[in-house]
Amino acid sequence: MFDTAVTRMFGTRLPIVAGGLMWLSEATYVAAGARAGIMSYLTAASFPEPRALRAEIAKCRALADGHPFGVNVSMLPKLVPGDKVADTFALIADEGIRFVETSGRNPAPYLDQLKDAGITVLHKVPGVRYAVSAQTAGVDMVSIVGAECGGHPGLELIGSMVNQALAGRRLDIPYLIGGGIGCGSQIIGALASGASGVVIGTRFLVAEEIQAHDGYKQALISAGETDTELTMASVRNTVRTLRNETTRLVTELEASSPDIGIDDLLPLVSGKIGRKAYETGDVSHGLLSAGQALGFTDAIAPLAEIVRALEDEMQHALERLRQLQTTHGEQGDVRA
Template structure:
């Protein structure tokens, strides 16, 4: 499968592992890269820029293939040294950055001066066009189905992807709701030149999360996610569990939600310790996309990618070509 994305990034398959907080460690990123895709380390999973640099070196010990670093730029109460994380990635020799959140415009001179390819995650056509204008090499367009923050427009990929493809000249990667060969083929048909998967890669053997989390995804159907932070205009899609339902109930009350009312429930440290590490799927918030309804097993990254591409080729060459024969 050759697209502008595979050529640009130097990868075999047009499949990218999205940056995921607490999940994007060297074990998973290297496994995805070794399987023919593009693995991504999550910068802010590491406590300091120096820790990120060391994680990059550790990943290089596990793969000699390309991998990238995700840098999610968000407003925070406690200042985050974003530029230092970016500099650590460059010092580690990383040539692919996935940026998200705020515009990466302030970082572009540093990235361009060091030959770094920049993929910016967007949840709307207007943001994708802004990313193109400031010099990003590609955009990852996230539909409403995605895990984490889907933006506030609530547009699904069936509409968002072709709308963005019609106006962009740089390559577009489809993100959100994709976890199998059918999704890969559909994304390509809608104008994407690659796909980005987060939730699907959590349910793999190499993902550094508790087996209970992976099995919960296998057992779930497409209705097992919910939206929180709607009242705060910071919508997030998470796995529907006891904590998530408490948050939704608090937000449904009359009047504006005070974040202090839900903060103990949604604390990232709680989700990490109790869910991702401890395995109690009901004792913290954890992000998951609607694609959990399509997850039926927990394969290795190699098996997953080989299977997806093989089945996609069959769909394209037999089913779709046959429709026109």
């Protein structure tokens, strides 16, 4: 039904990519996405031991029933001692994985390694200017996430609609639009603007296959598009998360201490704190990535059911467009 660079490149049925979710994109969820006809990625950082990552890849391959999936590699913004990105890419190649999603810094130093292994690289960025740099470096596709996204929307906070219009003017490679995407009509809008698909995160957090406490998912369902908070701009690492006690404390600290550093914030924002919410359902503490697409999280459901709902909404949007068109005369004038 849809034939875009995304469906052709990945061999999927729909032009939808489920971006990697730290601690949550494991085999059960990723394989469910693969079977539903979308692209999905295991998060390598969730399995820091090589043996564990290999085991998760094997499990996902068994559950995916031959459908494509990939591995997300989130790279620190700066090289640090002991950086194992190259080793992770070597493991992924050895496992025969054909698709990688990268983020965090420009993947240019690793592209020769990935290309030699026949791996397709989708690089995630928070704005079109970074997408242009990634294109110059030689990635195959970019996903551009706008200010509405959960997680890291960048420092400039450019909205998704602006990103998708600018990307069509400035990019030659295929691109995805993300940030606040949770409805099928948005997907059609992105495709109409020239995108080859969309990337979705928050809308899928309430999927049954997400291995997290129901209390966490119910909190997302109860929340809406106004229930997120931007913090961490003081350390140039802006993050959008579910509003809670932690975001209140971090906001107060950032406002009161102009010279605050990451070491001052770490006791509040450590990933280990947020991970407990997935295990216990208590969402009062930790930075829990969530975007404005919370407005669309209405029920816990199988991922395939959520994807089908998006697909139905896409069809309705297309039908509305058809009804707006009326062709007259030999010149085919279109009136709306």
